[in-house]
Amino acid sequence: xxxxxxxxxxxxxxxxxxxxxxxxxxxxxxxxxxxxxxxxxxxxxxxxxxxxxxxxxxxxxxxxxxxxxxxxxxxxxxxxxxxxxxxxxxxxxxxxxxxxxxxxxxxxxxxxxxxxxxxxxxxxxxxxxxxxxxxxxxxxxxxxxxxxxxxxxxxxxxxxxxxxxxxxxxxxxxxxxxxxxxxxxxxxxxxxxxxxxxxxxxxxxxxxxxxxxxxxxxxxxxxxxxxxxxxxxxxxxxxxxxxxxxxxxxxxxxxxxxxxxxxxxxxxxxxxxxxxxxxxxxxxxxxxxxxxxxxxxxxxxxxxxxxxxxxxxxxxxxxxxxxxxxxxxxxxxxxxxxxxxxxxxxxxxxxxxxxxxxxxxxxxxxxxxxxxxxxxxxxxxxxxxxxxxxxxxxxxxxxxxxxxxxxxxxxxxxxxxxxxxxxxxxxxxxxxxxxxxxxxxxxxxxxxxxxxxxxxxxxxxxxxxxxxxxxxxxxx
RNA sequence: GUCCCUGUCGUCUAGCCCGGCCUAGGACAUUGCCCUUUCAAGGCAGUAACACGGGUUCAAAUCCCGUCAGGGACGCCA
Numbered sequence: 001x002x003x004x005x006x007x008x009x010x011x012x013x014x015x016x017x018x019x020x021x022x023x024x025x026x027x028x029x030x031x032x033x034x035x036x037x038x039x040x041x042x043x044x045x046x047x048x049x050x051x052x053x054x055x056x057x058x059x060x061x062x063x064x065x066x067x068x069x070x071x072x073x074x075x076x077x078x079x080x081x082x083x084x085x086x087x088x089x090x091x092x093x094x095x096x097x098x099x100x101x102x103x104x105x106x107x108x109x110x111x112x113x114x115x116x117x118x119x120x121x122x123x124x125x126x127x128x129x130x131x132x133x134x135x136x137x138x139x140x141x142x143x144x145x146x147x148x149x150x151x152x153x154x155x156x157x158x159x160x161x162x163x164x165x166x167x168x169x170x171x172x173x174x175x176x177x178x179x180x181x182x183x184x185x186x187x188x189x190x191x192x193x194x195x196x197x198x199x200x201x202x203x204x205x206x207x208x209x210x211x212x213x214x215x216x217x218x219x220x221x222x223x224x225x226x227x228x229x230x231x232x233x234x235x236x237x238x239x240x241x242x243x244x245x246x247x248x249x250x251x252x253x254x255x256x257x258x259x260x261x262x263x264x265x266x267x268x269x270x271x272x273x274x275x276x277x278x279x280x281x282x283x284x285x286x287x288x289x290x291x292x293x294x295x296x297x298x299x300x301x302x303x304x305x306x307x308x309x310x311x312x313x314x315x316x317x318x319x320x321x322x323x324x325x326x327x328x329x330x331x332x333x334x335x336x337x338x339x340x341x342x343x344x345x346x347x348x349x350x351x352x353x354x355x356x357x358x359x360x361x362x363x364x365x366x367x368x369x370x371x372x373x374x375x376x377x378x379x380x381x382x383x384x385x386x387x388x389x390x391x392x393x394x395x396x397x398x399x400x401x402x403x404x405x406x407x408x409x410x411x412x413x414x415x416x417x418x419x420x421x422x423x424x425x426x427x428x429x430x431x432x433x434x435x436x437x438x439x440x441x442x443x444x445x446x447x448x449x450x451x452x453x454x455x456x457x458x459x460x461x462x463x464x465x466x467x468x469x470x471x472x473x474x475x476x
Numbered sequence: 477g478u479c480c481c482u483g484u485c486g487u488c489u490a491g492c493c494c495g496g497c498c499u500a501g502g503a504c505a506u507u508g509c510c511c512u513u514u515c516a517a518g519g520c521a522g523u524a525a526c527a528c529g530g531g532u533u534c535a536a537a538u539c540c541c542g543u544c545a546g547g548g549a550c551g552c553c554a
Contacts, residue, residue: 132550150552173480185552186552195554213554216480216549217554246547284490286502305482307488312504316504323517389514432514447514
């Protein structure tokens with residue numbers, strides 16, 4: 001019957017660092033599912049680890065989500081009927097739920113200190129036995145509510161706890177593998193498992209999708225839902241994303257922050273497209289628009305095994321999406337980046353043209369800017385290019401080109417081309433010889449977009465000036 | 477160590493649930509060729525995988541068992 005209500009899913013990062021690739025994918029899958037089903041996507045900040053949480057991380061996460069376009073229906077900045085959406089602002093709630101469990105005999109107060117337990121933990125480790133809380137306080141009823149204490153959950157000592165995972169299928173864990181979990185720390189902060197459960201029930205979450213590093217937590221949480229008397233939501237656990245060395249993705253593997261991909265000139269839809277295909281597929285399709293992703297996404301099509309992050313393929317996907325953007329959009333994308341570099345395109349129309357002309361050989365906006373830089377400031381000549389193409393043999397043709405170009409109108413591809421062709425025939429030259437001599441003169445290098453287009457976009461005066469300077473390299 | 481999950485080209489994956497259409501398909505990367513004013517892009521062709529061992533079956537990448545390998549979890553972290 002809960003199937004008839006629109007789904008409510010959430011993404012619940014902790015602000016202990018930037019939003020990384022793995023988190024972004026979890027957020028994406030939740031978001032896609034909510035958008036396809038007409039459900040709600042909730043953003044919740046799990047900041048109960050006050051040691052490691054920071055305001056700047058919180059901001060970075062929000063910025064990342066916004067840049068990716070993963071809009072949330074409820075959460076920080078937008079509010080909603082189940083707020084607040086930061087766990088540190090919900091402390092009273094966890095206390096209330098914990099007391100309720102104590103009152104019904106499903107949890108108890110515990111005054112064992114971390115230090116005492118660490119000693120026991122060490123011993124277990126030394127004996128190569130798994131550590132379990134020995135239950136020291138489990139049956140004590142003499143611990144008053146006003147001394148510092150943690151609250152522990154009473155975990156059954158036998159039987160198996162299972163759940164049906166939407167991507168992994170049936171998973172079941174023996175009760176003997178679990179222990180009396182801490183619900184509330186002695187400072188009143190909830191632990192992950194408890195905070196998540198309390199929030200998920202009070203926020204009406206119907207499906208919990210997260211990384212599969214949480215699989216083992218799920219049975220404990222199922223127990224908590226039951227103890228609290230709530231319906232257990234559905235679960236979907238996504239496989240991890242690994243680095244090239246098949247270990248968990250981290251800084252060692254290069255860029256992992258979403259914002260860094262933005263800065264390096266990736267398009268949000270490209271990053272999302274790539275992330276979606278890492279761990280999910282829809283037949284043989286590789287390139288998707290966001291709308292297609294929304295339409296086609298489903299948990300059953302998620303893979304079961306961890307995937308290696310492949311930056312090369314991301315670049316390819318990015319190039320594909322770059323080609324889909326309109327000239328106007330390309331201009332919008334490149335405008336702030338040009339400004340930051342001090343590149344002045346002069347007019348908006350020219351800016352758009354530059355973006356379109358250079359994107360063909362760029363996989364990221366960063367590559368685009370770098371390859372277009374010569375338009376704004378003549379770089380040093382590539383010595384090898386000069387040696388190979390700016391030779392005495394080409395001098396006569398260049399001289400003549402210099403004489404003819406001023407009279408060319410319009411100064412564009414169609415106007416310039418016939419001039420070159422005439423010269424080629426007259427001097428018995430190949431196009432490559434003259435074009436490369438011009439290219440090196442104009443861009444400093446042997447690589448650029450088609451040279452007539454480059455001349456057009458550079459303008460007649462600047463083209464002539466650079467050609468003259470190039471011609472002057474040739475002795476005589 | 478214990479428990480959980482996973483194992484198809486170098487990488488992401490299709491196929492697996494409902495064995496035969498799989499001499500295992502696609503994509504990135506890579507190699508060669510074509511196109512070409514350079515470099516890209518594009519086109520064409522190629523190299524390249526069912527972890528291993530047992531079963532079940534007329535038939536197994538697909539079902540079962542074991543081994544091995546990888547990942548994850550074993551916190552008053554999330």
